[in-house]
Amino acid sequence: NAGVTQTPKFQVLKTGQSMTLQCAQDMNHNSMYWYRQDPGMGLRLIYYSASEGTTDKGEVPNGYNVSRLNKREFSLRLESAAPSQTSVYFCASRSSGSGNTIYFGEGSWLTVV
């Protein structure tokens, strides 16, 4: 049972470099999310996709772009990485049935130097 899979797990970037965090879910969920976790800040929503073909900004979207490639995959792109984007990134997906629970991946640790 893979659930929500994120790659890479660890990445070090130089300021100004670009990269894409990949996320895939195998639970046939419609909605997918990207969060970042920072000390003292909790989990903050970057972008979400309610369904295939749609994306919306969350609480902290600046400096990021997303692509909902298909129902399974939702990628997060940093076009020009900044040290402030050093964080742990979590992808999640949501069941559309009763319960409305969202399920998280294991996280991607990103350091921008």
Place this chain on the structure above:
Amino acid sequence: DQQVKQNSPSLSVQEGRISILNCDYTNSMFDYFLWYKKYPAEGPTFLISISSIKDKNEDGRFTVFLNKSAKHLSLHIVPSQPGDSAVYFCAASFRTYKYIFGTGTRLKVLA
């Protein structure tokens, strides 16, 4: 403006006693609330949830209480076990696909 607040960054409790974690929210339109547990180097895992039409939901040792008039929810863990030591996040949602999380409370259960 933080819509979901967890004002206690940390909490220590003796094994076997009750742990009470609190969460306040500002948006009265929120209609679904969840608690997640997070261990270091892992993703958050779902613990328990409650709809705004209820004031209590129980699952084993975990009970969530919702006080809509006070815009407050709490998670009770009875009895607390050392394995419960983790960071706990509350989250809220309103008929949208956005889930807003609090800043988390680190629970330490002392053996």
